[in-house]
Amino acid sequence: MSADGRLTLPLHAVAHGRAGDKGNRSNISVIAYLPEAFPHLVGQVTEDRVLELFRHKGATKVTRYLLPNLNAMNFVIDDALEGGVNSALTQDLHGKTLSFLLLGGVEVTVPRACVPAGSRYLDG
Amino acid sequence: MCAQTVHIGSGAGFAGDRLDAGLPVVETLARRDGPRYLIFEVMGERTLAIAQRIKMRNPELGYSPYLEPYLRGVLKAAKDAGVRVVANLGNANPLGGAKKTLEIAKELGVKGLRVAVVLGPLIHEFGWIADDWDRLAAGTLAGHLLECGGQVTGGYFCDPGFKDVPGMDDLGFPIGEIDADGSIVITKAENTGGLVTRATVTEQILYEMHDPAAYLTPDVALDVTGVVLEDAGKDRVRVVGARGHPPPETLKVTVSADGGWLGEAELTYAGSNALARARLAADIVRTRLVRNGVTEPVRVEVVGAGAAFDNDAGDRAQGRNMPLDGEYRLRAAVRSADKATAQYVNDEVLSLFCSGPAGGGGYRCSITGQVNTASVLVPRGPVEAQARAEEVTE
Structure with a gap:
């Protein structure tokens, strides 16, 4: 924990999400568990950071849509699926597992109150 | 109503x-x-x-x-x-x-x-x-x-x-x-x-x-x-x-075409030094496929060592430390127009039983016919919506 009581944790500690596919494009939702976490996610989980995380897969562009009513963001990642179902050789042709690449691959720094009580990320 | x-x-x-x-x-x-x-x-x-x-x-x-x-x-x-x-x-x-x-x-x-x-x-x-x-x-x-x-x-x-x-x-x-x-x-x-x-x-x-x-x-x-x-x-x-x-x-039209074959084969390595054995197995398969003239896109990877999040070249796994002991599964995948190439790639994984690293087991393979699809947009004008209600009775 930093001096001002903030924690740096994987996005998975403060948000959940789900991946879907259309062709060679993936969409991954990121939904804050607690409303107070949402503004921090908007500030820190940017299109550029997400593009960096998926570039090795071939991603060329990330578009982020905000849904403040739902404390949610929707990331649309172009060319993220190694060609998609038609041509990818990976096990997971639809990229269904990739929500956890995003949730585990981006770290955020948030006040402790943004992490759900009882989370194992708060142990110790 | x-x-x-x-x-x-x-x-x-x-x-x-x-x-x-x-x-x-x-x-x-x-x-x-x-x-x-x-x-x-x-x-x-x-x-x-x-x-x-x-x-x-x-x-x-x-x-x-x-x-x-x-x-x-x-x-x-x-x-x-x-x-x-x-x-x-x-x-x-x-x-x-x-x-x-x-x-x-x-x-x-x-x-x-x-x-x-x-x-x-x-x-x-x-x-x-x-x-x-x-x-x-x-x-x-x-x-x-x-x-x-x-x-x-x-x-x-x-x-x-x-x-x-x-x-x-x-x-x-x-x-x-x-x-x-x-x-x-x-x-x-x-x-x-x-x-x-x-x-x-x-x-x-x-x-x-x-x-x-x-x-x-x-x-x-x-x-x-x-x-x-x-x-x-x-x-x-x-x-x-x-x-x-x-x-x-516009309306979306999905065009489907025959997409050739997807061959996939897997073999498990478990226990002490399993990752090193699985990686050696992957290297052997890659080398032999190139030597024997397979030019189709092939992916040879180690499941358990970050394969799902990686690309065909394995770039993401480079430089990441994974435990050498554990349970890892070699996987090869190929897409080819002919079934024989898919079968050959699978057979190269199979041959690891007698000619590969120690302790490989649990070989499974499949060759499945593929359907490719592409979406195109067409103007709505010429497309007539029709509803046909047909009651089927005994």
């Missing part, structure tokens, strides 16, 4: 979904009043292409191979309770599917069943008109939330310790209660596992959605940016605020 709440339950979210999920939904609907429907959504772009191929070989077939098991499980209960079944189990041959349905009904002793091609229970019940965009949008959102079955009731959601879901072995499938004004309550079959919360509904709202202000369908462009979710009791979430805009001028 009537102003009652319409109840729509889901019996399956894809071809291959649980066969026993529909009956508890019907039993719950039996205890409700008003118009009640059970839907089975089993069609996808590839499913349809494959069904078309089957129909070309035999004109009697081409309906979903799941038609029989799904309908067998619910037909009698649904008929007894007055629940109408709406399903795209017809795939490429709706009429053939209707005939098969009657056969099943006869065998089960279900009398007086009427089978027809229908669409749009909500338009039918409420008399919604074709340019009432907000209500069409609400109906589309209800359909979007229900079409994947258990994905809105805790399925594909549970993350133990973070998002716990009770009773996933008996996951209750969803029921949407839709009012004439377009307000939706999502709930689920009674006496089942699973849960409906704002979190489960939010994940499903955004599932396979791109621009949340313009989720395009042939009927309406759905805008969910104003949607608000309210808790409405245990396992009940109210969904309000869907807005609609006119649909695009």
